[in-house]
Amino acid sequence: MPDKQRFERLYAEIEKAIVGKRDVVEKVLVTLLAQGHLLIEDYPGMAKTLLASSFAHALDLEFRRVQFTPDLLPSDITGGYIYDPKLGDFRLRKGPIFTNILLADEINRAPPKTQSALLEAMQERQVTIDGSTFALNEPFMVVATLNPIELEGTYPLPEAQLDRFLMKVKMGYPSFEEEKMILRKRVERRADKPIINKVVSRDEILALQKAVEDVYVDESILEYIVKLVSATRRLKEVEVGVSPRGAEALMKASRALAFIRGRKYVIPDDLKELAVPVLAHRLVLRVESAIRGFTSEELVKQVLEKTEVPREVRD
Template sequence: MDETIKATFERVFSEVEKAVVGKRRVVERLLVALLSGGHVLIEDFPGMAKTLLASSFAKALDLEFKRVQFTPDLLPSDITGSHVYDMHSSTFRFRRGPIFTNILLADEINRAPPKTQSALLEAMQERQVTVDGVTFALEEPFMVIATLNPIEFEGTYPLPEAQMDRFMLKVRMGYPSKEEEILILRRRLQRGTDKPSIEKVLSKSDVLSMIRKVEEVYVDDAVLSYIAEICRATRSVRDVEVGVSPRGTEALMKASRALAFIRGRDFVLPDDVKEVAVEVLAHRIVLRTESLVRGVSPEDIVRRVLDEVEVPRSVGASR
């Protein structure tokens, strides 16, 4: 594959890191989701620069960005839009909501009640919204980046399982190291403003072209079998009430293809699958109550499965 593609993504990482230090892995996962038609759920504590990360990512790719702050009184129409009466024409016209964008940041999504959270479901899956019986298509590319406060925080609602399953990846940012935190302070002093300057690396047409190229990334039959075995294995673990769905199996394949493309390859390796497996699969697993009491986590289940499923020894690099 052309090395210029790999170099281009390095420039994207560099631009976003002007604003958010030390989060290359998270930026890479955002790219994985965008290039494979998925959505990302970011779970972490307040003040971890989740909003800044999302807006900087959109700027580097020259994509339209909108943010919705989810609150207990947020209505579905506040997201999708609604029909309003135009007194001049004596007709109702549709006023588009913030979901009509390329990258939508659903900030603190678990602070809104389930009815409002579910307003995103159709858009995330079908790339369209229906208001008052009328369907409106969303512009491509379209990706939801939702931020999630840990469930123990007051005033939060759990996300419905159906909505969790529609996020391709769930990632955590984590606290920066001491060196990274010092660098954050130093860069803030140097630029003299809270708003970092992010330069455009790609255009919207470039992104759409790359999305099409990801569909050309080759996946060997041995890798397909490996992906299926991993997902099927989650359904037979004693600690698991509900394992990974077929949607999750497909998401793992799509994420692996996108990661291979970002790394400059036109074929998928088992290592690509292993690298994204926890972030693609763990949030789709429902554990038994007794397993939760024992401190078992969905991430533990995926790692255990990865250790047990045999890795293909020989993988083809072309059709």
């Protein structure tokens, strides 16, 4: 089956559960194929958990959810050694991080020490437990959620951790017709959740991730990426601009998007479409800029408008 047709089938399965969010669904797929991690910021009840679990079912991947709370410990995520009376010795109890798709729900409710337990896993795809290092499952993706309205009792994510998320997206409210369709779907089925059929296997996902790395990136595209991220560092409203890791993230994401859309090469439109979700959360605004109402998203859009776009891209 051609890859593009396979992706359309994947969208169709996920849309049994998620109505009218094709752009968000596509960005989740981009993140997975680019071997990255996703941050979703939105209000409760916007189907963030349903989105992640539906993806896992359609891709035949293991899914685990961890509700982050102030009393959550690092070992609650990674696991640890526990004493087994039957064995008369300690044995490893693997935590929920040993999965394919990990939903870190309301990640900013856990203290920094617990948040940092994800850092090694997200970057190195391994965890250290009592001095021993364990490789994580492949593929592995963290989908973390943030609630933008409940700030009391939360711990802001440090820049180092934000930088490790390939993209940050928002689900957004459904349109009138979409919300009516959500209710109609619920009326027509008795179960709370629809049946999601497997479309792609785990081994196929790993093969697709490798295929993404073969997508051609022209020299002019590389220069365009560097110009974009360099421009963010010169903004007077910004304390810290996009790091080289952010530039690499934009390249990886654009390759995945091109691949999903059936191209073997990246075009400027890929970068334009992904610049805000990939770069905006990496900017640290000056305090006075935030007070004056500037947002990272609009600053990235300004950079896009002012940066010259490559005219010719060889494929």
